[in-house]
Amino acid sequence: MILINNHQKILVFFGGTFDPIHYGHIHLLESLAKQIKLKKIFLLPNNIPPHKKQPIANPNQRLEMIKLAIQAKPLFEINTQEFEKNTISYTIDTIKSLRYQFGKHQPIAFVLGQDALLSINTWNNWDKLLENCHLVVCPRFGYTRNFYTKKIQLWLLKHKTNDFNQLKIYPNGYIFLVQTKLKNISGTKIRQKLTSGESCVKLIPKTVINYIKQQKLYLK
Numbered sequence: 106m107i108l109i110n111n112h113q114k115i116l117v118f119f120g121g122t123f124d125p126i127h128y129g130h131i132h133l134l135e136s137l138a139k140q141i142k143l144k145k146i147f148l149l150p151n152n153i154p155p156h157k158k159q160p161i162a163n164p165n166q167r168l169e170m171i172k173l174a175i176q177a178k179p180l181f182e183i184n185t186q187e188f189e190k191n192t193i194s195y196t197i198d199t200i201k202s203l204r205y206q207f208g209k210h211q212p213i214a215f216v217l218g219q220d221a222l223l224s225i226n227t228w229n230n231w232d233k234l235l236e237n238c239h240l241v242v243c244p245r246f247g248y249t250r251n252f253y254t255k256k257i258q259l260w261l262l263k264h265k266t267n268d269f270n271q272l273k274i275y276p277n278g279y280i281f282l283v284q285t286k287l288k289n290i291s292g293t294k295i296r297q298k299l300t301s302g303e304s305c306v307k308l309i310p311k312t313v314i315n316y317i318k319q320q321k322l323y324l325k
């Protein structure tokens with residue numbers, strides 16, 4: 106069961122493969138929380154990602170790395186609902202199940218990076234997402250804020266708001282583009298560095314590095 110502080114009326118979820126969790130995720134969410142005054146963000150690791158190769162670390166290992174990374178950070182909590190199903194983790198299914206769980210009046214937001222937003226029209230039932238939640242989009246190093254096709258750019262303009270309060274008042278339907286610092290970090294880059302024996306101390310928490318070593322993850 107999810108408990109939230111009374112002052113935070115909106116439920117905020119951040120999905121990803123977290124293979125592994127890194128400072129790109131953590132700093133981005135901490136900055137987001139500061140800007141829009143959030144006390145809680147739920148990390149939603151996916152089991153079988155629809156648009157990527159199966160992660161290298163298994164679900165238990167990814168979960169363990171998330172736990173280690175957030176252990177002294179009360180901002181974060183983990184929602185393991187995608188791990189509980191052995192099917193492809195489509196965001197729309199997860200959001201619909203959250204909507205069912207919390208009712209039609211509860212404001213729910215899904216946070217994603219700009220890279221993910223740019224390909225959102227390839228997601229399963231993407232056009233149903235805003236019927237069920239808001240989207241909060243963080244910029245990502247190397248990715249433009251504009252869509253490549255006019256149709257989706259118009260979709261963005263139609264739903265975009267500059268006022269985060271709208272997302273707290275209404276249960277769904279808005280897209281909020283937040284201004285967080287650009288960090289040139291990705292899971293792919295970190296896995297490559299680890300495979301080639303390079304240091305990642307500035308990219309992932311020390312506790313996670315130790316776990317990666319202990320589990321012999323991301324080796325050649």
Ligand code: ATP
Nearest residue numbers: 120121122123129217218221245288290291292293
């Ligand atoms: P990979 O390189 O393996 O694809 P990733 O680092 O992009 O991994 P995921 O764990 O799949 O990470 O990402 C989850 C979410 O985090 C996505 O919405 C992605 O856009 C966002 N994200 C990850 N890293 C950053 C970053 N450095 N800046 C902004 N958004 C990010």
